[in-house]
């Protein structure tokens with residue numbers, strides 16, 4: 001893999017032939033900007049919910065060009081960030097528990113869709129191991145287990161493995177013990193996103209590649225080839241969002257909002273007509289909670305609320321600052337690379 005190529009995963013698989021670009025201006029019920037997991041899963045479930053919906057996906061490069069085709073290949077139910085922080089939401093601890101249940105279900109849902117759509121993404125659900133290799137790490141693991149229990153996670157969700165039981169799963173010099181969570185799978189991410197793109201086009205979604213959106217406004221996504229008009233425009237551009245003209249303020253405001261609260265409501269949802277103000281804490285990747293397929297639901301791939309990903313970590317505080325010091329080595333048990 002040479003610097004400048006898209007990713008190991010795409011190199012291993014090969015980049016598919018480019019789909020046609022948008023031929024000219026058109027109309028749709030929903031226009032999705034960006035064909036990564038956020039855009040494609042949204043298109044997938046919208047089409048299932050209402051097969052009659054006219055959905056257009058506009059992709060600047062090719063489906064899976066972004067983080068979706070370049071990530072670590074973990075389909076993990078781990079909640080990014082602090083539960084206590086999430087619990088400040090009006091739904092409190094119950095809301096967090098509910099979210100975590102969805103996150104766990106989503107691992108199986110991704111596997112189900114792969115099977116149903118014939119996506120051979122090498123998905124294997126082997127769980128996550130967090131291994132202690134010193135007494136200090138072991139003490140922290142046990143503390144963590146207690147915390148998990150205090151949130152109601154039983155042994156089905158996470159359990160401690162003594163050295164001997166761990167050795168049956170992973171041979172690691174100096175391993176003392178581990179936490180094991182079953183809700184994690186490994187996947188070839190480029191295969192997954194390529195398969196998902198095929199699935200949505202099969203379902204009748206119009207996916208145009210090499211079609212950069214140059215501006216988004218209420219009911220309109222403009223491209224050099226023409227404008228797509230739709231009552232709902234979903235911006236699913238994740239880490240690229242700041243490069244979409246006019247979108248940077250809403251995208252970057254959340255990170256700054258603690259310091260500059262006066263800007264915290266600067267974002268507006270391109271999906272609402274007229275655009276409705278969006279609070280800084282609302283999801284960035286795909287419009288607002290008033291739009292279909294968005295709001296506080298976890299992204300089927302990342303299982304983070306809506307479209308969050310590493311590109312969003314500056315805003316969400318994920319991973320927590322305390323992790324590097326406190327953390328033990330963690331493996332996605334089925335991952336070939338780890």
Ligand SMILES: Cc1cc2nc3c(=O)[nH]c(=O)nc-3n(C[C@H](O)[C@H](O)[C@H](O)COP(=O)(O)OP(=O)(O)OC[C@H]3O[C@@H](n4cnc5c(N)ncnc54)[C@H](O)[C@@H]3O)c2cc1C
Pocket residue numbers: 033034035036037038039058059060061062063064065066067068069070071072073074075076211212213214236237238239240241243244285301302303307308309310311
């Ligand atoms: C190194 C790395 C490792 C990761 N590992 C994991 C992991 O193991 N497990 C996990 O769950 N998550 C992981 N993530 C996070 C996960 O990959 C992302 O959260 C997820 O892929 C984001 O999907 P997305 O669709 O929101 O964004 P993207 O996949 O980035 O898709 C956005 C798309 O929008 C397109 N686009 C951008 N601008 C425009 C425009 N103007 N017009 C039209 N299209 C445009 C881009 O070309 C791109 O295809 C990782 C991320 C990184 C970077």
